[in-house]
Amino acid sequence: MSVVTNPLVKIDVVIGENTRQILSETTLTLPVPAIKIRDIVVRVRDLDTQVIENKVIVQGVLHKQIFFVGTDNVVRHIAEDVPFSTFLDIPGALPGMDVQVHPTIEAVIPILLNPTTLLQKIVLEIFIKVTEKRQINIALGDGPLVRVNEVVGEGTVQTLEETVVTLDCPAIKVDAIDATVKDITFELIDDKVIIQGIIHKQIFYICEDNIEHHQAEDVPFSVFVDIPGATAGMDVQVHPTVEFVAFTLETPTTLRQKVVLEIFVKVTERVQLQVALGTGPLVKVEAVRGENTQQFLSETIVTLPVPAIKVREIDAKVENITTEILEDKVIIQGTIHKQIYFIDTNNVEREFTELVPFSTFIDVPGAEEGFNVEVVARIEFVGFNLLNEVELEQKVVVELFVKVTETVQILVEEVQVGPYVPPYIPSNNSVTP
Incomplete structure (x- = not known):
């Protein structure tokens, strides 16, 4: 798709953001007497948000795993779920807008009041960002290279x-x-x-x-x-x-x-544009930090379940891709799923499945832990050789394309090319795959 001068993009416009800290203080009765609290692991789960006018209501559960040492010096475990609810002021927020929530456990303070009574103080920080999807024409320039939906x-x-x-x-x-x-x-x-x-x-x-x-x-x-x-x-x-x-x-x-x-x-269409910085609106975008392509060869020999006289074809695809970002590198793991169609000695066509795990890395200068990764895998070539009636040699060339982006907020330059059209508000029947 050709790039126009002032492309029309569907983009997340930042309405507002806010941070709030809350203190959760609970007392728990331990099942057996304790002499020491070894550790308390806390995570936030079951997060739910509701946007009302100028506010966001946040609810969730603090799931705690408490490890303590009993009087017999045995480490025991007990779990506790503590619900919480709070709200954050976001001027301009309205029902139907999008919400991103980032909770962080700031501090966990256990106090053993007596051998069976545990006082816990949990400091939870909640960061909220409210955005609205809008269509705007933006100016191109010498600003950052970003990924947007044109x-x-x-x-x-x-x-x-x-x-x-x-x-x-x-x-x-x-x-x-x-x-x-x-x-x-x-x-x-x-x-x-x-x-x-x-x-x-x-x-x-x-x-x-x-x-x-x-x-x-x-x-x-x-x-x-x-x-x-x-x-x-x-x-x-x-x-x-x-x-x-x-x-x-x-x-x-x-x-x-x-x-x-x-x-x-x-x-x-997902495209990369080098945008011009301006006076607004403030948008949330994916800034491209780096990309690279690499090919690798997977060679395997598989034993067929019955003798074969001919291999008709092998269909291969890549699935179950996982990634991990290190400094300037992306580690990629996945599985090559192969469906082998062959003719047995009775001239009957059969199918046999082989799963081949792989692991590799690609250099992406500028990549850092916490960035976002997009991987596109493509089968370049599938070759095979029937060594004997039951042993099949296969060679598969896989191409991996990796793009690393960082979620940022920037002020772009909006270009008015016609009358303002408010964003389409989908009904309850809306479908966005």
């Missing part, structure tokens, strides 16, 4: 789905029809997005017995949206909305329904 295009389509359903009992009145969209799938082809899904309807009606009955109906639909410039591999966001539901009770058991569905589609 908007390729967006479009809206409406579809009318008309169906006739036979009710389970004669109705005197239809009370309501609730319609939602589920099971959304899409396929991206050149200049188009094909969307398929299900309109799930819940029909509430009164039968001749004056009892309200319920009946469900699922209606599949398929539409497409023209998005010039879209190609396979780009990112797609789909936001369906039920615009209108109408119904007519033609006979006591025959119900005609019309549902108008509006589907908004946005296509974006």
